[in-house]
Amino acid sequence: MTTSEFDVVVIGGGSTGTAVARDCAMRGYRTLLLERDDIASATVGTCAGMISSGLKYRDEPDIMEMCSKEVVHWNRIARHLIMKNPILAPLLDLSDAASDSSYMDSYSEHVGEREVPPMMFLTPDASLEIEPMLHPDVIASVYYEEYFIDPFRLCLLQAIDARNHGAQIRTYCEVINFEVNNNDEIEEVVFYNRISGATESVKTQVVVNATGPWAQKVAKSVGDELPIRLNKGAHVIFDRRIVNVGITVKAIDGRWIYLFPHENTTLLGTTALDTWEDPDTLVASFDEIEYLLQSMETVLPSIREARIIRTMTGVRPLVPEWKVPEGKVTRGYQIVDHSETGGKKGLISFLGGKLVMCRHMAEAVTDIVGKKLGKEVPCTTHETPLPGNEDDVDIIALSKEYDISLHALERMRARRGTEMVKVLAHTKEHPEWKTTICTCEPVIEAEIRVAIRDEFPQTLNDIRRRIRLGTGPCQGTFCTYKAAGILAEELSLSGDDFLVDILDFRAERWKGIRQSMRGEQLAQEELAQGMYACVGNLDQSDVDYDLKPWEEGI
């Protein structure tokens, strides 16, 4: 056991955890982030990336105001990761429009600072001109705009920026225990290193529990109660941008669901089901897929013809309000200082919250951490750009200079901003690294190598989160083995590990594909089986493959 000392240990590498680590590190606190899997590997990795105006939460004006302010901050510090989607709410009968119009006013209050036009009604003609696939009987639509961020890149850049400011980021380290002294103060955090198999511990003064749906579990491991309301949400993902703009509609139960063009795909979501299951085992159900499709079909009849490539499922860590539907639970967050609720001193937990407010949550908790450490420093996370957001990037000039397609470069820019030049520089010495490995996204070899060297991935799935490898129509059918070879080279993996990486990546892709098997995915899967089982003979491989939580108990 090695022991080192930190001011603050942050548990959880999601949007909140990485934001907290970044804030703590920027304020000069000795910071360690522990994540049991990879950065953005759970809750935030299954969201649509909306950094919302808070429109849905207009009953909570404070939250709506906070959301708007945070959008302004994001546009300042991470605009290279941000896309703006115009959104239409098509109306098929007047009752939809008349039910409530206060939202227009609440939305429009903040449009100036968010730099978007006020919400407006569009005529049927104008609606159909923007989105010709809409139902022809649409009588009007409401138009507004929302910002979206790449949630994977956001978390990763927050983690990398934290590291740049002196924090240690440890992925694949799962907290298993705490050492508590006689004064009920946490002194040490004990964690299991899943890569090395070793148990390690560190001394710390404060622990921030930013584990989302696992917050209760972490609190329990130190003997504290932390009520939480877990709520499952699923998305259906289509193979391309099938709509020009976002579409939002009321589902059969009156909840709003949406269809958003997202990166190279389109997301249809979400469902909301209270859950008591282990979040790691959850997958989308047939009902959830049909709930979403049937509801969207009412305004976009052709949605059934679109090609579904997979589903994704996450769990919302809601504040534990009872006797209200999910949509009425506050979207604000709570910070629970366990020392004030009769629990362990030094432990602070989060409940609730949304992606858009992760920086705000971090600022609030870091203020508390500063007080506890007796070292209060002002927050600067809203002013300091994340890596890559220093300047504009001239894609056209880069395309000419490096002879790489504009499309590939634009996708890289959306991940790296100005930092993409570091990737491209490698291709001067290694022109062969301009080879496209993932043709769906697309991703070139140089970016895979840079991600492996600089962004601490351990598996192909980690690379996927960093650069969207294998996230397109073929779901990694053609890039899994190519990227696995590069990973094996860079990390000097054994042959067994090379094959395990292939199997693990196929397993994770299959987790989402399986639920929505239909149409062209049947042929896609026949091809994948033909390659990896029939030719590669990997179904007969005797490597050490660990069953995944969602695969167990068949």
Place this chain on the structure above:
Amino acid sequence: MDIEADLVVIGGGMAGLVAGTIAAEAGLNVVVIRKGQSATAYSSGAVDVIGYLPLASDPFSSPEEGLFALSRLYPLHPYSVIGYDESIQPEKILDVIVERTRDTVSWLKAHLEGTLAPVKGKFDSNIHPITILGTTKPTCLIQKTMDSGDLNERDDSVLLFVGISGYADFNSSAAAQTYLEDRVVSGSSPQKVAHCVLQVMPFGKPYNISSIELARHLDHAGSIEPIAEQLKKHIEQVGATHIAFPPIMGIRNAMKNKLKLEEMTGTTVFELLGFPPSIPGQRLQKSLETIFVKAGGKLLLGHEAISYTRDGALLKSITAKSPRREIKIDAKAFLLATGKYIGGGISGNKNGLRETLFDIMPVTGDYHSALDIVPSRSTSTLSISPVGQPIQSCGLSVDPRFRPVTEEGLEWAENLFAAGAILAGYNYAVEKSGLGVAATSGFNAAKNAIELIKEVA
């Protein structure tokens, strides 16, 4: 435009072309129509007969052993169907299955001789060629370009895996590492494995190089010499006796290139089994087409069967559509070899599966109707495992003469036969039986069709 034929084969992959050739050789007027690229062209180009029993972990030592085991346990497997003939005594069924499959394999081997894809391999023993992942798989026939000679027999063999810079389909170091570990564990030869990367630039650019670019490049005179020159240095360094190339040795001149490289380097050179887009798969496809046309068959490419007419128990015609025309083809018998999901013979949505041309009821691997199965429920939670994905065993159920049957268990039409991946009851990906079932069912379905046509005449 209308044409007439004795037999119309719908689908031009392994099953359809073997069937078409058999019928053409029997003197029939045969038309094969093909919509697009066949799944055969995507295959590794090796011909599996049977590698594993479903769920078993030990490979069969020979197709013969496999067929005996399989047809005992799975009496409705397409291989088993070839043994159901009224004239055969029950105790002879297994022997007949093995003999008829052996006949198909011999027939295929003989016919592929002299084509772009000559094959080698014996029905009495499976071979275990190396794949581009560095793994091995059991198969029956490999193309002669994949022949690794005495690699596993010699104690002193040293295998060199050759990659090509900017060609992402093959990573020589990962494959070498994987194969070496496998050899070390099994204690078999070669015990020394190396890897290298060559520079081959078909269009003068060092990146995004594809299999087809490389294969076409190697078809040109003068392309082998610079490769041999580069190789020599690496061969000397490690003392390589055998050289493993990704499957890109050429389309027209692959065998010639292998021999030339062997002569120039003094080693044994062979191609690994690879993934699509597959050059050996395309060589095999082209060879099967050549054989069929040589036998007198007519091949209509780019034609999709879209409708049919029938008269009572007989199918009368099908209509095939190409971008510029529609053709009605009248025939005495028809053979459906449209494949499964890749080929387009079977399609599915959330409510169930459909056979796409005649709307014949598809069945599951357990021979229940697949008309209203939810595809996601016919899958395993495990992506790649010996269980496979049960949805891949769905297809058409056939009578002993390979005629698709309806829900009532009767043939859909007296003169419609089916062969290849459209058949239910086997999962080629886990059995390693794809092209073998295609060839054997095509061979035997065609025999039945010929018999029917001659009876009618």
